[in-house]
Amino acid sequence: MDYIGIGIIGLGTVGKDLVNLLNENNCIIEKRDKISIKIVQILVADVKKKRSDLDDYTKSIITDNQSEFFNNKKINIIVELMGGLTKAYDYIVKAIKLNKHVVTANKDLIASKGVELIKLAKSNKVALEFEASVCGGIPIINMLKTSYAGNKIKIIYGILNGTTNYILSLMESNDLSFEDALIKAQNEGYAEKNPTNDINGLDATSKIAILSSIAFNTNVPMESIKYEGIKGISREDILYAKELGYRIKLLGVAKDLEDYIKIQVNPVLIPKSHPLANIDGVYNAVYLEGNGFDKSMIYGLGAGGLATASSVLGDIINIIRKKDYNKFIWSNSYRNVKINDSKEIYSNYYIRMHIKDITGALSIITGIFGNHEVGIFSVNQKRQLGDSLEVVIVTHKVNEINMEYALILVNESKATTKVCSVIKVEDNI
Numbered sequence: 001m002d003y004i005g006i007g008i009i010g011l012g013t014v015g016k017d018l019v020n021l022l023n024e025n026n027c028i029i030e031k032r033d034k035i036s037i038k039i040v041q042i043l044v045a046d047v048k049k050k051r052s053d054l055d056d057y058t059k060s061i062i063t064d065n066q067s068e069f070f071n072n073k074k075i076n077i078i079v080e081l082m083g084g085l086t087k088a089y090d091y092i093v094k095a096i097k098l099n100k101h102v103v104t105a106n107k108d109l110i111a112s113k114g115v116e117l118i119k120l121a122k123s124n125k126v127a128l129e130f131e132a133s134v135c136g137g138i139p140i141i142n143m144l145k146t147s148y149a150g151n152k153i154k155i156i157y158g159i160l161n162g163t164t165n166y167i168l169s170l171m172e173s174n175d176l177s178f179e180d181a182l183i184k185a186q187n188e189g190y191a192e193k194n195p196t197n198d199i200n201g202l203d204a205t206s207k208i209a210i211l212s213s214i215a216f217n218t219n220v221p222m223e224s225i226k227y228e229g230i231k232g233i234s235r236e237d238i239l240y241a242k243e244l245g246y247r248i249k250l251l252g253v254a255k256d257l258e259d260y261i262k263i264q265v266n267p268v269l270i271p272k273s274h275p276l277a278n279i280d281g282v283y284n285a286v287y288l289e290g291n292g293f294d295k296s297m298i299y300g301l302g303a304g305g306l307a308t309a310s311s312v313l314g315d316i317i318n319i320i321r322k323k324d325y326n327k328f329i330w331s332n333s334y335r336n337v338k339i340n341d342s343k344e345i346y347s348n349y350y351i352r353m354h355i356k357d358i359t360g361a362l363s364i365i366t367g368i369f370g371n372h373e374v375g376i377f378s379v380n381q382k383r384q385l386g387d388s389l390e391v392v393i394v395t396h397k398v399n400e401i402n403m404e405y406a407l408i409l410v411n412e413s414k415a416t417t418k419v420c421s422v423i424k425v426e427d428n429i
């Protein structure tokens with residue numbers, strides 16, 4: 001039987017599981033697609049590393065010799081699973097220029113250099129596929145590129161980072177502080193030793209940049225997206241949000257408002273009744289609205305070797321089946337629209353603050369908000385804390401700039417002890 005030769009760069013968490021998945025499922029692929037997929041060579045950083053869990057054939061094809069790897073004529077598709085930016089970029093460019101198809105799971109690279117790399121692939125008439133770069137095992141990119149290609153996508157809401165979703169779920173179910181939930185997640189292997197890019201929202205930002213670029217037929221640079229992580233969320237916020245009928249999720253939110261696109265990544269209160277509110281643990285989910293299919297949500301494992309390898313293998317099979325690579329998406333992005341023109345962005349807010357327990361304190365605070373056209377929907381007094389009172393204020397939809405100015409004055413006010421949390425509320429989903 002004919003075979004397609006694969007060269008893998010990287011034999012870590014995803015690389016190893018790609019080898020395992022292919023070993024397990026190649027017989028199905030052979031029978032169905034009448035072609036075999038053969039891993040021809042694997043490029044790693046350290047060829048001397050002990051890799052006892054591999055079969056003899058896999059061990060025999062590991063190399064650290066780049067030129068031998070890239071010039072191997074039996075490799076038709078190169079799969080980049082090493083991560084990082086500079087070296088991975090160099091390798092992918094090299095592969096494309098050698099007219100090899102490329103599959104990658106590298107979200108950082110695709111979010112920052114996706115357009116350039118797709119254009120390069122297109123001009124070299126090869127494929128560049130990156131399904132695994134967003135939400136691991138969830139085929140959201142292919143959904144947007146194929147099944148939903150006949151729609152105008154209006155809204156994307158995504159729980160795009162499993163680590164932060166796990167931490168928020170733990171905070172709620174085990175009544176833990178952010179710090180304790182993070183330690184527990186690290187001990188259980190659901191958060192990395194250095195979780196900065198997950199916790200601060202950067203990981204989710206690269207994913208929403210990729211999704212919104214594809215969905216809205218434009219190029220959304222990562223730098224245009226404001227992001228905020230979950231470090232400031234307290235167990236009180238989670239409890240009070242629950243009492244108000246919401247759950248807190250770190251959401252990537254992208255809305256196509258025709259004249260401009262609103263995109264952000266931040267913790268958000270969403271109504272408990274919304275399907276996204278019930279996605280717990282390490283799971284990811286993407287909720288979409290389009291003018292044809294109306295509403296849809298897909299969820300699944302957003303990371304992990306095997307789930308990610310599943311998307312990588314799907315891309316490999318799609319390349320084998322397809323002829324017209326990169327015909328669509330992104331490199332054809334035809335729209336040039338403003339992104340995050342904050343003069344026009346309106347949101348509802350949840351504000352938890354400590355105010356002085358003195359006569360008139362609350363009216364001073366609500367007065368400041370009123371002067372900036374920040375309408376108050378509700379105020380709830382929660383508890384006495386020494387000579388302060390903890391209150392939770394929920395606003396009507398207000399202009400974000402007005403809110404920023406009002407908060408500066410609220411912070412400076414003699415009636416304020418401390419503004420603890422300011423979290424957006426997504427009520428209309």
Ligand SMILES: NC(=O)c1ccc[n+]([C@@H]2O[C@H](COP(=O)([O-])OP(=O)(O)OC[C@H]3O[C@@H](n4cnc5c(N)ncnc54)[C@H](OP(=O)(O)O)[C@@H]3O)[C@@H](O)[C@H]2O)c1
Pocket residue numbers: 009010011012013014015043044045046047049080081082083084087105106107132133136302303304305308
């Ligand atoms: N892990 C996940 O759950 C997940 C989910 C979605 C996407 N991804 C993405 O998938 C990619 C791989 O992640 P991973 O978790 O599998 O990484 P990993 O476990 O850290 O493995 C990285 C592999 O790359 C190899 N490598 C590093 N530098 C290299 C170089 N200069 N030349 C050749 N090989 C090199 C390493 O070789 P040695 O073995 O010799 O050290 C190692 O085998 C990343 O882009 C990541 O963002 C991962």
